[in-house]
Amino acid sequence: MPETPIIQQYLQLRSGFMGYLYAITRDAELAEEIYQNAAVVILEKAEQPETIRNFHAWAKEVVRRQALHAIRARKVSMQKTRAVSPELLDAVSNTFLNDVSDASVALDEGKALKQCLDGLTEDKRELVALRYEGSRSFEEISNQIGSTPNAVQRSLSRIRKKLHSCVQQRLQLAEGAS
Amino acid sequence: MTQPPPPLSSIDDLIVGHFDGTLTIDEEQSLATALQTSMEAKQQFLSYMRLEGRLHSLGHDGFLRVPNVNSSIQEEGSQAETGHESTLALNNHRRFRVLAASTSLAVCAAVLLMLSSGFLGTSSVSAGSILEKAQLAAEALVDRTYQVVISNTNEESRPRSITINARGGRQFLMRPDDGAYLIGNDGTTFWATRKVGPVWTTKNFRSLTPELQIRLPNRRLIELATSPEEPLLLGMADLVSLIKRRYNVQLIQYAGGSECHLSATAKSDRRNAPQTIDLWANVDTGVILRSKSSWANGRTMQFKLLESRQLSEQWYHHSEHASGRVVEDLDTSSPRP
Numbered sequence: 424m425p426e427t428p429i430i431q432q433y434l435q436l437r438s439g440f441m442g443y444l445y446a447i448t449r450d451a452e453l454a455e456e457i458y459q460n461a462a463v464v465i466l467e468k469a470e471q472p473e474t475i476r477n478f479h480a481w482a483k484e485v486v487r488r489q490a491l492h493a494i495r496a497r498k499v500s501m502q503k504t505r506a507v508s509p510e511l512l513d514a515v516s517n518t519f520l521n522d523v524s525d526a527s528v529a530l531d532e533g534k535a536l537k538q539c540l541d542g543l544t545e546d547k548r549e550l551v552a553l554r555y556e557g558s559r560s561f562e563e564i565s566n567q568i569g570s571t572p573n574a575v576q577r578s579l580s581r582i583r584k585k586l587h588s589c590v591q592q593r594l595q596l597a598e599g600a601s
Numbered sequence: 602m603t604q605p606p607p608p609l610s611s612i613d614d615l616i617v618g619h620f621d622g623t624l625t626i627d628e629e630q631s632l633a634t635a636l637q638t639s640m641e642a643k644q645q646f647l648s649y650m651r652l653e654g655r656l657h658s659l660g661h662d663g664f665l666r667v668p669n670v671n672s673s674i675q676e677e678g679s680q681a682e683t684g685h686e687s688t689l690a691l692n693n694h695r696r697f698r699v700l701a702a703s704t705s706l707a708v709c710a711a712v713l714l715m716l717s718s719g720f721l722g723t724s725s726v727s728a729g730s731i732l733e734k735a736q737l738a739a740e741a742l743v744d745r746t747y748q749v750v751i752s753n754t755n756e757e758s759r760p761r762s763i764t765i766n767a768r769g770g771r772q773f774l775m776r777p778d779d780g781a782y783l784i785g786n787d788g789t790t791f792w793a794t795r796k797v798g799p800v801w802t803t804k805n806f807r808s809l810t811p812e813l814q815i816r817l818p819n820r821r822l823i824e825l826a827t828s829p830e831e832p833l834l835l836g837m838a839d840l841v842s843l844i845k846r847r848y849n850v851q852l853i854q855y856a857g858g859s860e861c862h863l864s865a866t867a868k869s870d871r872r873n874a875p876q877t878i879d880l881w882a883n884v885d886t887g888v889i890l891r892s893k894s895s896w897a898n899g900r901t902m903q904f905k906l907l908e909s910r911q912l913s914e915q916w917y918h919h920s921e922h923a924s925g926r927v928v929e930d931l932d933t934s935s936p937r938p
Contacts, residue, residue, distance in 0.1 A: 441657055442653045442657075507629070515636065517636070529651055536655055548665070549666070552660065554660070555657055556660040561621075576621055579621070580617045587613075
């Protein structure tokens with residue numbers, strides 16, 4: 424298999440991998456760094472493509488190993504941060520590794536999310552942007568908009584549930600229409 | 602004994618709470634149990650996980666705001682909807698992101714220039730004269746070593762610490778504290794390598810295909826270091842010009858000691874530019890000892906001059922730091938996009 428399709432496959436799986444990485448690190452910068460490091464490993468290993476039978480499953484394992492390595496390193500450097508409990512870390516990783524969703528699901532969700540984001544009011548969309556553009560804490564956002572951290576967290580929690588519900592409804596509608 | 606999984610509405614709360622980092626230990630246990638025992642909970646978690654990942658990716662690439670700033674942003678945003686989300690994002694969003702970040706990094710580069718050039722004199726600390734001197738001093742071939750600490754807004758993010766050697770405006774060597782990689786420019790060729798493996802070289806990183814760019818460590822830093830528009834260390838005259846246009850520089854504190862404090866304040870709000878840049882300078886030599894750039898979102902970048910010591914002529918060439926490695930010239934090993 425030539426190199427380009429493999430890295431393109433990896434890039435197309437970005438959202439799923441980033442979601443997993445954020446789920447177990449809760450650190451957007453670290454998640455991005457792990458994603459890039461995994462890309463390098465994948466490119467190096469991809470030079471022997473005959474050993475890769477299921478790219479998605481193999482790439483997930485590469486990402487998981489890179490993540491666990493990074494988490495161990497972070498534990499050494501940041502004793503004060505409460506990490507995800509080992510049991511939940513295992514449960515999340517197993518859920519991720521055993522996910523057999525077709526790649527098209529992620530693509531459809533991506534399109535639906537864009538439409539759902541467009542349906543948000545301007546202030547809600549701004550709140551989402553504040554949270555995800557710079558990985559700002561609830562406290563930082565609350566300082567910026569003159570609110571409280573708890574209120575910001577509750578609002579963002581509601582918005583994400585609404586976005587999730589909206590995405591699922593759009594997927595069901597599309598499925599019913601096809 | 603295993604607890605029964607909570608109802609699905611609670612699963613939503615647990616999942617969102619997990620991503621927010623607000624769950625108690627008992628709640629984390631409940632979520633773990635649900636993921637181990639309930640297929641519905643797993644599916645729910647996976648769909649939330651993809652949503653979270655996509656929001657982070659969109660936010661990272663600057664696509665979460667209503668795309669009404671300018672047509673180029675809008676155009677790239679619409680491209681991301683086509684289904685080739687990731688590939689297009691990495692091909693096109695990068696350009697936007699770098700442009701969006703240009704002001705802030707240009708300012709940081711100018712700070713580094715100021716640090717390296719020792720432009721301050723005791724007789725004049727007006728913004729205009731300082732920056733004129735900075736421009737004149739930009740090409741001085743003096744080796745300076747700095748520690749740069751970048752702190753993000755997320756409390757759980759680790760501050761990044763990088764040691765930078767710089768000579769004049771064109772040669773540099775960057776090394777993170779963990780030694781995971783080296784990035785350098787010997788004045789003509791940009792190079793990068795990790796602890797093991799080949800040395801990659803290019804004279805034009807930005808024209809490489811994404812497949813080749815992604816081989817390199819810390820791609821975001823490389824994008825900045827190699828851009829003619831907002832280089833971290835290069836093109837100083839343009840950067841100083843930008844400081845002149847967009848910042849007011851004033852003397853904050855000088856009580857007759859050896860150190861004075863200057864503050865540069867942005868003339869207007871620009872989301873990606875630091876609001877303030879504080880500089881502490883030695884009034885006798887004019888060398889700036891440290892600086893701190895602060896963004897509205899709490900992000901900071903601090904420079905600290907560690908030493909001014911002449912380094913070997915070959916210091917900025919990869920052979921000095923990665924001798925014996927295979928050298929891979931990316932410019933000749935890839936098709937151009």
